[in-house]
Amino acid sequence: MEFRILGSVEAVEDDRIELRGRRTRTALAAFLLDAERVVPISQLVDALWDESPPPTSTRQVQHCISVLRQAFKGRRGQPRILTEGTGYRLSLDGATLDSREFLALAGQARSVAEAEPARAVELMRRALELWRGRALADVSSPSLAHRATYLDEQRLVVWEECLELELQLGRHESVVSELIALSAAHPLRERPAELAMTALGRCGRRAEALSFYQGFRAHLVDEMGIDPGSRMQALHQSLLRGDDPSSARPAAAPVRQTPASSRLTPPPAELPADISTFTGRAAELATLDRLLVGPHAPVVNINGIAGSGKTTLAVHWAHGIASRFPDGLLHVNLRGHDPGPALDATAALSQLLRSLGVPPAVLPTHPDELAGRFRTVTASRRLLILLDDASDDAQILPLLPGSPGCAVIITSRGDLPALSARTDGTQVTLGPFDSTESVNLLRLLLPDERGRDEDRLRRLSELCGGLPVALRLTGERLRRRSKVSLETAIQELTGPDRLDHMRLPGDPGVRATFDASYRAQPMWLRGLWRSLAIAPLDTFTVEAAAALADLDEPDARSGLEQLAATHLLEALENGRYGFHELLRIYAAERHEEEDGPAMAQLTIDRLLDWMAVGVDAAHRRLRPEHPVIDPERTPAGSFEHAKQALEWLDAEAVNIARCARQAAEHRPRRCWQLAAGMHGWLAVRGNRREWIALYRVALDAARRSGDLRGQRLIHHGLAVAHSSLDQYAKARTSFRVAISLATATGQSHDALWTYAILTGLELEHERYDDAAQTVAEALRILPTGPRRPQLEATLLRHQGELHLRAGRFEAALAPLHQARTLLTGIGADLCRSYVEIALGQLHEAREEPHLARRHYLQALRLVHTRNDNRLIASARLRMGAFLAKHGPAEEAREHLMIAAEKSRLLDDTQTAEAQRLLASLGRP
Template identity: 40%
Template sequence: MEFKILGPLEVWTDDGRRVRTEGAKQERMLGTLLLNAGTVVPVARLVDAVWGDEPPATAPRQIRNLAGLLRRKLAAAQDGPPVLLTDGPGYRIAPNGHQVDALTFAHRVSVARGLTERGEPAAAVEEFRSALGLWRGPVLDGLSGSLLAAGAVALEELRLTAWENCLDLEAELGRHRQTVPELTALVAEHPLRDRFVTQLVRALQRAGRQADALAAHRRFAHRLADELGLDPGPELQLLHQELLKDGAAPAQNGTAPATRPPRPRQHLPRPAQLPPALATFVGRTAELSALDGLVDPAGPAAAGIGVVTGGAGTGKTALAVHWAHRVRERFPDGQLHLNLGGYALDPPLTPYEALARFLRALGTDLERVPGTVDESAALYRSLLADRRVLVLLDNAHNAEQVRPLLPGSAGSLALVTGRDGLTGLTACDGARRLVLDVLPRTEAVELIARIAGAERTRAEPRAAAELAAACGHLPLALGIAAGRLAERPHRTLGEHTAELRDAEDRLTALQIDSDAASAVRVAFDLSYRALQPTAQRLFRLLGLAPGNCISTDAAAVLSGSAPAATRTVLEHLAAAHLLNPAGPDRYRLHDLLRCYAAERATAETRPTERAAARERLRSWHLHRTETPPRSPAPQLPHLAPTTAAPDA
């Protein structure tokens, strides 16, 4: 079976029959899966792709229905290996045994680049042309949706880069006259793409059309100055000087051609905005190694994107800043940094506000900052083109806030931190994702030693381990507890640990009186307040359950909701890193988060509702205990049921 997304969405069987999809919703779902062929797309992401910002309450169930209908339609159209698979939290297209034109395109481009490196330009051109011939129009032409449009950006950029590479090889083979019509059309479609203009001007020059080459340069220079306030790049400037030396500039009434006087090339400042690295940073060896892979010189020829995600207080910013300092020499043109305020007391920065700050850091006068997000993003990418800049975007709110701030060309790298999973950057923008958890025991004890003192920690190793456990190995909590201990040099670790462990309000004990914003409770508050009301309610009720691990069925009983609806809310809580998956349909609540959830339940849930939730869960557990096992064991006595089964 063949799937085509490089143009309108089409599905064809091997014997040439067209498979018709049923409705826009199914097409948007299939298009999203094909954009991410071979990788899992979570149900929540598919909901966003199909409905946008206002999905119905039944959207997750409808996604599963759409997936079932699509799976049956594809299976009925052609025998063979399954195409649409259910995989963990979502669905994925299995390309094995099937063709996806986007994957075929990427493969042929890779082959063409290999031929180029081996010095076979003619064969490389043929492979590039074969790849470009797969395109029938814009990606998923006719399907609307911001997520689909964002997912198409990477493919479109790969297409344009392949076209540039192909035309460079055509020039190397001396095919200047043949490529002029093609380049003229490409410049008309992409008038601000410096590489196409340079290739057109050179082709016109080599074809003996110097006057036309000068005119093409003049049009581009005027447009670039008027729209972005920039000059052409160094290569095009040198080419322009060659043309002027040829003396072929056309006369206009006996005078020199009307060209603007050349302006000096803009020299960008070299920003160095990274915050100071923490002297108390410990461990994270595996995580640092994973981030090192982002700057692998053998990596893809595109701007890299890394995402560090995790719960409140896990040390995402500390890790990102520490790593950024380790690799700063790999980015000689500077390092940009911005706290996007995604989880803060103040509203998050808008993309326009963030772009304005970056543009000013790159030397753009305030009055020359464009008035829209799209124009500002275009100027920002132009300023970073052909430069190696590290962009650290801390505390992101969502993928839409981040996308306009991503560099557009190879050499630069964006590293994003956020509590939300930022799945869109992974699914649609090719970001590599790193999930940060609490520290291992040994590293947690080492952090205490760094702050409270190594000698004190070595003197009481058992108490240090117990203190780390009382903090749940959470870096923020460890830092606060160790900081309070450092203020009391005469107190032993054992005394401090006993006070924290026995505190009636452990979250209050984990705050610094002079710095309320650093409290563990405040960090949890910011994540909790960002939840939808249904997710807030379930999170509160989880604080009433015994233990810190719960199944989907038990959570459904606790909340009085259907298991399917509860599963969706639990997935949402896990994506916000307020829960951790602990097996199939099971979730674990961090000890300190459980304290916080119970606190919120006491403050925001009526006593009658709390009592009813506990009673539902108690009855359900009792019924499960009394129910005979499926495989009878006659030698074991069975309890006679004493309670009716709960509705759930």
Template identity: 35%
Template sequence: MRFQVLGPVVAHGEHGLVPLGPARQRTVLAVLLAELGRVVAFDELVGRVWGETPPQRASQTLHSYLSRLRTVLDGAGGAALVRRAHGYLVETDRGVVDLYRFRALSEQARRVDDDERAARLWDEALALWRGAPFADLDSDWLRRVAVGLEGERLAAVLDRTDVLLGRGEHARLLPELTAAVAEHPMDERRAGQLMLALYRCGRQADALARYRLLRQRLVDELGSDPGPALRDLQQQILRQDPQLTLPSTVGTPDASRPPAGRRTRPHRPAQLLADVPSFTGRTTELQRLDDLLPDSAGAPRPVVITAIGGTAGVGKTALAIHWAHRVIDRFPDGQLYVNLHGYDPQQPMPAEDALARFLTALGVTGQNIPLDLDERAARYRSELAGRRMLIVLDNAADVAQVRPLLPGSGSCLVVVTSRDSLAGLVAVHGAVRIDLDLLPSGEAVGLLRRLIGARVDADPASATALAKQCARLPLALRIAAELAVSRPDDTLADLVAELADRQDRLDLLDAGGDQYAAVREVFSWSIQQLPAEAARTFRMLGLHPGPDLEPYAVAALTEAGVDQARRILELLTRAHLVHRTDRGRYGIHDLLRAYATDLATTEENDQRRWEAEVRLRDYYQAAATSAMDTLHPTEAHWRPDRPATTAVLPDLTDPGAASAWLERERFCLVATAAHAAANGSSRYAVDLARVLYRYLSAAHLTEQLAINGHALRAAERAGDLLGTAHALRHLATAYVSSGRYAQATEHGQLARTRFQHAGDPAGEGLTLLALGVAQSRMGNHKQAIDDYREAVTCFGKVGDRLGEASGLANLAVVNAWLARYDEAADNNRQALAIYREVGSRYHEGLTLGNLAEVELRQGDYAAADENLQHALSIVQQLDIPITHASILDGLGRLHIHLRQPETATGYLRQALTLCRTTGERYAQSWTLNSLGEAAQLADRPADAVAHYTEALAIATETGTRPQQARAHAGLGHAHRAQGDTDEAWAHYEQAYAIYSELGMPDAEDIRAAIGRLDGPAGPTLEDA
């Protein structure tokens, strides 16, 4: 007997179709086939057949359907409907159900190395589909399952296409791919396959046009660029990478590269925590999880959310991580993990922060991470499209926190752990929920046996009693076992008696029957065996707001020495009271954290707790200030003074050590600021944000926005005028970096007003610099010049030489755009002299690059080369990617002027890589335009068109008017070189209009270019 569910639900017997009865009866069978091999509870069947509002006699009707189906299946042979204690299942070989046959064939196709064999397997698998799954049935639950199955079909189609492309069938695939892309215009993987097919058919320009079209759609609808895989493919097409050519035409391919046509991903995150040592039991739950992967040859069920519920300490995370390691090979594209801290008393993680971390792990750079939650979720789903990944969402608070983190790809599997039932995930997303109970007594004793050893078998009764005293919670069992191991001379009976006495006394005091009372007493029992300093350290850990910590922070909390703190952390680790999260860093289970917080509240008075929190905050601010003083010493007067602290600080005098410390502590610093803001310490939140400004603004836009958002809200609540001004200024600069110039201007103007009211000329000057950059990039050059001149005046009032120089340097950039080269050179030289006077190497390198830009425009190539080489030597030492990119771009354009396009292209590609690493959108558009100029010089107009088009898209998205005009002008030149006069005229017209509007002299160059267009008379500006 064979069953079909990938289409209308049909059964085929030995003599033809088997009558399955009315639609509701077929729905019952379909549900059981969708859950083949698993017992479906009677109540579940009712809900899945009729939905949330079953008819009054649904139970009797369901019994009738089941009886009839049993008779039908028995009569046809080969399958049986079986009743179990709490439900029903269909017993049959998986190979007779088309769904499971499809999955088995798909997995075989993915595993074989022979493309011809893989193609046959894919064809056989996809031939099983006869339309939409369960097409003839009306069931909300089956419709949700069908959506996931359609995702599996899509993944199969895409994988089959990769195989066929690898076999050289690109010409045959073109109509199919063109239709698929038209139907799914935002699907990046389909677009990449069509681009590759077009390129292999000799249609490079069409392939690049497809990329431009998709990119524009993504920008318009999601506010983001294509993912790294598609960007890489576009670059390969631009440079006609031999790896895109079929191996049979280029000889033996490089063994270090994937075969042509096979999908590759530059980022394969592997974020799972280490597997749990001595994991014991949970056999039934592990089997249920295994059932989500239908069989050893099956593919993962699409977008399955396994909500592993259960009380604190019951082993939810341990089960999820242990099982994830068991099936890790099924997910070759990687694993994502995040602890959502849903029950952390300090700081549950917002979904947008989790998305930012996931996007970073998937290769999306800081400034390319959207700011809006919905946009981030959309970008996340785009990055996961078609990828086979395992995603673990640990300690979720509720459905609202989880829902934005669900992928849209049927190839991904999600495991969620939570104390909440997450009913919404089950009802709306078809999640399978596994509710963990306490460990069965035998498994609890088994865990004790693995951890303690022979003493358990020597006294099984005491071991059983100890397991009961630990409430059979794995966390408590591990702690008790460690205590037993540390006291080898005591019998288990002695330990049981001691703990029983403690719990009896607790019961007398706690008539309320707190469900955690027993396990907390296990914690207490363990902690009281510790030295006093270790016990105090443990309870002080409850005051730390960050996701993890290191010995210096612990030393600050407890006033201990760093070595002493390190020894205590190791002692607490051996006692299973903390755990290592990374080399030299430690975390604490949320139940233990809550217990530590309770201890700190009851055993430390308000004054001691307050002093400890102040010491920790002062430590973080002092260490962060030291790191920033090392990296940017001349900006120290723009930061708050380093607080006095008795805490020992790490050695951060080396730039590498300073950068590494900031990177490791980034999340703790933001969490500390957020905790301070939430608890009335607005000044601390503002000051820490000011300290971290330069570091975060360089590459960590998400954290820059987060910390200053906390600071702004806290300062507004406190009525802190100057604090709100600083937070608004930092937010303005973050919006400038992300290309959101209107928001930058709005926040900057508010900040300026507040600095004026507070009487802070330096703060006003810094704000005017940010406002000027926003105006300059929008092409409002007159306003930018006014802002920069006012900034110089503000800095002059307080004798801030670094600020004056920054105003002059920025003024030079605008004067250069307006072809006021003498003024620009003078501005740059004044700024350079001041930077050297105050010793700011960072600003010196930046200004040497700007001076070289002026010299390039004046035709003094020797001077430009000298200044660029000097600047390069400075920025390479400082490791500042965006400034490094600017200098490389300058060197590239120097070689364009020297008519050396290949050398220029080499510099510019390095620059573009750095720009994309930092995510700085303005710099990307600039360098892409430069690459277009190099390609034009090298007589590669098609490549030039591709670079200019991408530059134009970014500049249009961000509102960067000068770069829009530059891209239009470049496109005009490139289309003219290709003989496309009409297209050239259209772009020249756009360039002329923008340049004229901005008052830039480049407009005259465009007028001249229009006059050189081919044609009987050539279009004129007057014709426009």
């Protein structure tokens, strides 16, 4: 399917598709002018009515879109109008658009014009053949008129360039009539007249050429009161002298009307040099290249973390597209992050205008007049402007030309929101290099044998955090020290002074790069950033930041957003933020120098206290019968549901472990509290081996502080972790120590719970005598405490399981049903599900599969809404084992696969059983 706007607006597939109604065609024109870009409804309303739209304008726009969608339905190429936010986007997919094809062919022609002029002429003729009349010829919309005028201007520019190339190829006889007609159609345009005079002279028609000049000059004086430009006058003098016109090549010139003084100087070419070792950024370059498609030259802001290579990318891309902008390449260093003051807009505009040939003496002094003069001078020109190191929107907006033919590339450390809002500018954000890009850059910088050691290069790139400036400095430092091995460099970068090794003589290094971004922030943001850097947090939330820096949450949120906007922090998913590793090192250095150790300890203490409140609240939601931090205190934080508590612990587990280790030395009580508060989470989540290592740190902290309760809780956690790893002896020993400590401190309730869990472990390992002894001990102290249905039900379940394992099926029924009765209606789904599983196993052993299935299904229903991997794995495993025996096999396989996956997440012993049963079922 083809779309056409170079003439009347048309949609064609085999035949022309009927587009009924003026507004429908206008709406399509608006979409095609901004194909693949979101067009706000307000812009569509302006296109359709310009002024005084009716109250129903939005509804009428939606009707036009509906008509267009119906017209496109089922067409080849499948163009679609998609709703996006408060606007719509035309996705061309496989459809073509003549204006895009025209600009692409013109661009190809210009790229080969110098080397292959005949090929360039062929491409330009193909581009011109796409035109069927004025652009948007059948659309009357003042808001779209300037877009149509731009396309018409581009047609003339390409036509003139094509005819000029024809003359260079000696084809004056064949194009002279075309040039005379083109000049007659545009009697105030100098370039066609100049080319027509040249062609007439080369055809031996000197008198006609001189007459042509007189006619053109007279018309120009009558209409505009000015004489022709200097080039045309020079050509006229040459013809009067009788110079040989065949030896003269028409001078390449801007197609626009510009002051004679400007035409006598070469166009500015101010781009900094590209680097020979440029590599990477393929995705970003592709994004930038896509911006070149369409009638408007792009305005793009390349932003990102300090040292990410923004200027390097901008300069490299600018050199690659420079040929598209024959009127000049401008560059201004805005010094947004220099130690001194940034270049203000007035100074930048003066510099740009001087580069464009405007004498300093005639430059306006008022900023608004300067900006207006700049827009006037750049009107209708094709310029590429690189504005490097911008500080903010206010510095940039006055520097934007009014011409759609001027491309503007901006680099800044922060995004520029007003640029996007006011100019439809595009933001391209750079992050660190990925591993492959990093290694490739180091390899380019190290052409010797060290550049072939991929493993060590990869490790070096990790220590540089993939940051291009760090990679370049590290690579160049190694290149200069040819005798230094990669292993030595790795050791240097793993030390405490990593940033010291990322600098060169005469180069301020990575630290100075970061310092410029840091110094640009207000004092309170610097303080927040420093506090975050010393926190033992992997990533962090607004709440954590507020606690660390002693801020209200709205202020903390604002601070994090501002730091992320300048790329001093990275905004992650789910409202979390993080540091680039090198930025964290730098910020921690600033904290040490500016705040000192006392402030650091106060900051960490605030974080530990906030974390403890959250852990306590989550643990109480998961295990309300087992408070950890302070049994007598009502927690300040709360979670409405167990799922919410688990999700918070999932997100913070790494941070909690880090905080516990941080607290071990100076706040040992906080250390064991944080570790013990993860018991409920550890039972259903987490890597047991990692947490065993943390529990050992916490146990040592509890012993040093002489806290028996802390020791008991940590021994209990160690026992649970060991039992999940099938380390029976270690688990039983820790459970027994926990029971002894609970009894010694008069905590009979806690002792009973530990007895209950220990019994389950002994049953699982078929230590029936040990289990019988443990149950008996528990039952002896049970009557001394208040009635606790979950605890009683758990002990009764274990009694029933003891009878079941011993083959006493009838004896097992009573305690299991009694346990089920105790748990019914009190919301104890976790305990109840284990009872249902035990009853399922009992009825399965009694060869009552219909009853067994009923209890297994009930267990699955109870765990369905819980986020408990261990419980889900147990229920799925039992149902899978049952179905593997009784069928259907497909259902069995589904349950067992889920059981295996959940167990694997826990590094749990049930994984092996699930995989064994899956293997027995064979391939599906």
